[in-house]
Amino acid sequence: MSINISVIVPLKNEEESLPELAAWIKRVMDDNKYTYEVWMVDDGSTDESWAVIERLAAENHCIKGIRFQRNYGKSAALSEGFRAAQGDVVITMDADLQDSPDEIPGLYNMIVVDGYDLVSGWKKKRYDPIMKTIPSKFFNWATTKMSGIYLHDFNCGLKSYKKKVVKSIEVYGEMHRYIPVIAKWAGFRKIGEKVVEHRARKYGVTKFGLERFINGFLDLASIMFVGKFGKRPMHFFGALGSLFFFVGFGIAFYLAFEKIFHDQYKMTERPIFYLALLIMIIGSQLFLTGFIAELVTRNAADRNTYLIEEKLDNANKA
Incomplete structure (x- = not known):
């Protein structure tokens, strides 16, 4: 039987909220006559979350679970949920x-009816502390500027996707x-946004940590670089290295010219001479980095793996 919707719920230490969430999701699915599955991914909980998931799965065959041996993070939980999803x-x-399960029908229709590849929720009215909302606004602004994707809330956990x-x-x-940025670089361009209800936390405490500020910027830089130059690193490192080298070489050439035709001073007596040497060395290292990266890329197992939307082959038609 075809499954309309797969719901993926990454979690850590949420034993109190899981029964209420499962009942809420079931009510929405039954009211809309969706076929569904719910993957609850336990990311190394230290409370009774897994025992609750086992009980819920025994009561409802649509609820399924994945349990990590230790805490790996939300990205790992989503990755395993994506791998298991069949909807x-x-x-x-x-x-x-x-996040309100009542938003599921609207998110589902934007994918199925409106044809979006990905729809991100926008928590227009939030119930989070200011130490979380202010940095979030800054991250959203920076991500929009760097990626060209105009969303108000990249980090909203409530999203819908084509399989x-x-x-x-x-x-x-x-x-x-x-x-959304990863999806765009993979070639999925129709990315939309939906205003969703954000509710005050009822149980437990937030898992938000200050270290996410630094990690967020580093991950964004990684995505932007890999998405643009992942299969052609020489275009980045080689171009930058060549620029550095020729700037340094130009400075050295100028100093040599001054020495030969004016003989006013020794080249090595000018600090700019050592700056030119440093720039040429950095340029050479960048160029070699691009060369080595290109060799690694060309020998990677997925070097010629691309996403294909459609393929027509009239020769194989009967």
């Missing part, structure tokens, strides 16, 4: 009841907040 539309949401999207992208590290 035509995949919806992700947090387990803390701040093909989640089977085509790789999420790791802290990159779950940049899934």
Whole structure:
């Protein structure tokens, strides 16, 4: 039987909210007559979350679980959920009841009816502390400027995807907040946004940490670089290295010219001479980095793996 929707719920220490969330999701699915599955991914909980998932799965065959041996992070939980999902539309949401399952029909219709590849929720009215909302606004602004994707809330856990999207992208590290960017670089261009309800936390405490500020910027830089130069690193390092080398060489040539025709001073007596040497050395290192990266890329197992939308082959038609 075809599954309309796969719901993926990454979680850590959410034993109190899981029964209420499971009942809420079931009510929405039954009211809309969707066929569905719910993958609850336990990311190394230290409370009774897994026992609750086992009980819920015994009561409802649509609920399934994955349990990590230790805490790997939200990106890892989503990655395993994406791998397991079989629904035509995949919806992700947090387990803390701040995301409302009542948003599922709207998110589903934007994929199936409106033809979006990915729809990201926008928590227009938030119930988070200011230490979380202010940095979030800055991250969203920076990500929009760097990626060209105009979304108000990249990090919203409530999103919907075509099945093909989640089977085509790789999420790791802290990159779950940049899934729209990863999807864009994979070739999925129709990315939309939907205003969704955000609810105050009912149980437990937030898992938000200050270290995410640094990790967020590093992951964004990684995505932008890999997405643009992942299969052609020489275009980045080689061009930058050549620029540095020729700038340094130009300075050295000028100093040599001054020495030969004016003989006013020794080249090595001018600090700019050593700057020129440093620039040429850096340029050479960058060029060699690009060369080595190109060799590694060309010998990678997936070097010629590309996402194909359609293929016509009239020669093989009967």
